[in-house]
Amino acid sequence: MxxxxxxxxxxxxxxxxxxxxxxxxxxxxxxxxxxxxxxxxxxxxxxxxxxxxxxxxxxxxxxxxxxxxxxxxxxxxxxxxxxxxxxxxxxxxxxxxxxxxxxxxxxxxxxxxxxxxxxxxxxxxxxxxxxxxxxxxxxxxxxxxxxxxxxxxxxxxxxxxxxxxxxxxxxxxxxxxxxxxxxxxxxxxxxRAAHRRREAAIAAARRAAELEDLAMLHDTASTTLLMVSSGTLDSDGWLPDRARHDLEVLGSVPGTVARDVDLSSLLRTLSEYPGVPIRLDIRGPLTIPAKPAFAIFLGAQEALNNVRQHAGDTDVCLCAGRDHGGRVLVELRDLGCGFNPADVPTHRRGISGSIVARMSAAHGIAQVVSRPGAGTTVRWIWPGSEGRDQHVDHADRTTTA
Structure with a gap:
């Protein structure tokens, strides 16, 4: 606080x-x-x-x-x-x-x-x-x-x-x-200069906390309400479980929870993501601190929402596991229409805010690789605070278990 x-x-x-x-x-x-x-x-x-x-x-x-x-x-x-x-x-x-x-x-x-x-x-x-x-x-x-x-x-x-x-x-x-x-x-x-620096740091921390809260709200309740209002899916079957799940996520307050959580259990709940059939290849348990776990989980949820809205009929695979160095690697791949990341408008915060920035705040790495007609791969790496360049290069050459 x-x-x-x-x-x-x-x-x-x-x-x-x-x-x-x-x-x-x-x-x-x-x-x-x-x-x-x-x-x-x-x-x-x-x-x-x-x-x-x-x-x-x-x-x-x-x-x-x-x-x-x-x-x-x-x-x-x-x-x-x-x-x-x-x-x-x-x-x-x-x-x-x-x-x-x-x-x-x-x-x-x-x-x-x-x-x-x-x-x-x-x-x-x-x-x-x-x-x-x-x-x-x-x-x-x-x-x-x-x-x-x-x-x-x-x-x-x-x-x-x-x-x-x-x-x-x-x-x-x-x-x-x-x-x-x-x-x-x-x-x-x-x-006076030190006092101004302290005030600026507090303001930046408050702003970061507000952005994190908004990003979480965007990826849970707002996304659910958008799916209901669009009328593209039958909400009778999945809506109660989805609403209950959103409330649990919002109540967990990512970033302030001190305990560790099992990321593999969180990711398995995405198997019933409405409107997107998913193949899971999760090798767990993957026990990590709550902040990076929720950063990966909510980022994957945002990526699935983008798949549902933009990728079209596609084969989606969610893979998670550890590499030989003990790092947690998570990949979400689809064979949809793909896109050019450079063409994404700056006001769209789904990838930059909900995926990349959120994982960076948890001292990890998030990568989005896509091109038109070749599908999209979103990759999360944790821990990634040390040797970031080496981790990125290694992740580009590694296929997640």
Missing amino acids: ITDVPRYSPEVPRPIGPSESELARSVSWYALWVRNAVVVLSGVFGVVAVGTDGALATACLVGYATAWCFFQTYWRFRRPPTDWFIAAEGLMLLSVTLSQVHLGPQTVGSWTFVVVSITTVTCHFEWVHWPAGGFIVAVLSIGSYALGNLLSGHDEGVASHCLGFAVQSFLAWMSLALVRAGARAADRIAE
Whole structure:
């Protein structure tokens, strides 16, 4: 049973989409590696550039910051960052910036300045899943740098430096927000496209089900009523059994029945098809799923109706069995007047819809071979979903048992 799907509503809040999630993962790792690389490399140059008096203290600070960078990277490989990372990050920043009390003010170009500068830029990308965390780290960086300078007795240019840190941190956050907005838009577009594809698939399934129902109705009750209304056959003898049979077929709902059925038993009921004498050569049992069984049975019934209406007096033979590969092969042959399949009008759906398309929907093959004056052969092959071209060629050379 096909059910309706909820209509797309852009106002409904949604979880992070695949594009935004992949963007967040990528920028987080990129920012982490860039920041760690800058901190470590600038620390090495900072140790080399500092005088001998502060070399040991600077080396200890660089070692501490480097250890934190490696530990942070190792942790991120195992699991997402936690809230205590903020405290650990703040402790590292305070250690670096407050070292100015002992080492003296660290102006533009110093290791401390570089650490604060890169941290205020990358913090928003590192904490992309928690924007508040990025702002906390940025404030800690700028505030601790200003505090370290003030405690060291150097306040010249500190305000302008802190303002520059704040501006570049805000610009980094804005750039990330714009990129994330683009990723969200891409996710919304992909979601709408997927929703339209789902609706189209559901509509196609409904249409296919409707066509199958119409084809079944055409091959059962409609055909019976047409035979009665034409008055060409005496309906007293065969009509009750025929009507009862049509009701049984309509009640079986082909395509939804999960059980297997014996195709040979279904085909034997065609021996009493009104107005068409039939010779049967059925070697069974032929137990197959219900959908292909009914596709073959209803297709054979439609083919017999065409024989009765168009072929004239003819010898009809219905053969069914299995080949050496275990496939079910069914053939309905007549020696009537035949026809040219290319001349059949497109609005006539007996062959294309009730026989070929129905069998194709059951993952099988149906072939109609005919030419004027040479009779008609209708052939059904199941299973036919794999190696279709090979099966068709083999079926053209095989005489059904």
